[in-house]
Amino acid sequence: MGAGKTTVGRHLADLLGRSFIDSDHEIEARTGASIPWIFEKEGESGFRQREQQVIDYLTRRSGIVLATGGGAIMRQENREFLKQRGIVIYLYTPVEMQLARTSRDRNRPLLQVANPEQKLKELLSLRDPLYRQVAHHVIPTSDGSARDLAQKIIQLIGLNTLR
Ligand SMILES: Nc1ncnc2c1ncn2[C@@H]1O[C@H](COP(=O)(O)OP(=O)(O)O)[C@@H](O)[C@H]1O
Numbered sequence: 001m002g003a004g005k006t007t008v009g010r011h012l013a014d015l016l017g018r019s020f021i022d023s024d025h026e027i028e029a030r031t032g033a034s035i036p037w038i039f040e041k042e043g044e045s046g047f048r049q050r051e052q053q054v055i056d057y058l059t060r061r062s063g064i065v066l067a068t069g070g071g072a073i074m075r076q077e078n079r080e081f082l083k084q085r086g087i088v089i090y091l092y093t094p095v096e097m098q099l100a101r102t103s104r105d106r107n108r109p110l111l112q113v114a115n116p117e118q119k120l121k122e123l124l125s126l127r128d129p130l131y132r133q134v135a136h137h138v139i140p141t142s143d144g145s146a147r148d149l150a151q152k153i154i155q156l157i158g159l160n161t162l163r
């Protein structure tokens with residue numbers, strides 16, 4: 001959360017002339033409800049079920065830039081869908097920066113707790129090894145604008161891979 005997946009993903013799609021899809025937005029469009037509302041009514045497990053269905057569906061498409069939610073990596077199925085069907089970029093972000101980028105935003109139910117810093121630390125220690133396992137490339141996001149990072153991804157992947 002706060003790594004910039006949604007923002008960098010949109011720039012990347014723009015630079016490549018491809019469609020951008022964010023799995024959270026797709027879930028909201030299908031459900032007709034916001035992410036916080038889904039968490040409230042169906043719990044995190046209900047949200048994860050919807051998320052897996054959407055990621056399975058979207059990773060079958062080609063020629064798109066897909067941003068997932070940060071917790072998608074926790075399901076083995078999602079790890080396989082992403083790694084086998086796409087080129088996966090891990091936007092590595094230190095917790096202090098995640099905190100700064102998410103502190104004013106009420107749309108992340110998992111961070112609506114007394115100590116969001118502690119929560120982000122716990123999540124990162126569980127998730128970081130999984131992100132690294134699935135990623136084809138790791139990019140630190142502490143330096144550079146979202147647009148710069150999108151350019152960096154294109155350099156890293158190599159345009160030939162994308163043709
Ligand atoms: N490289 C960056 N530099 C500065 N701010 C950024 C950068 N990437 C994202 N942001 C900002 O951080 C916030 C969270 O970004 P977002 O794309 O929603 O992250 P994610 O989808 O990974 O949770 C947004 O306000 C966004 O504008």
Ligand SMILES: O=C(O)C1=C[C@@H](OP(=O)(O)O)[C@@H](O)[C@H](O)C1
Nearest residue numbers: 001002024068069070071108109
């Ligand atoms: O890390 C997570 O578990 C989540 C991240 C969110 O997306 P972003 O990573 O885009 O903030 C969203 O899917 C939901 O609030 C759960």
Ligand SMILES: [Mg+2]
Nearest residue numbers: 005006068069
């Ligand atoms: Mg996002």
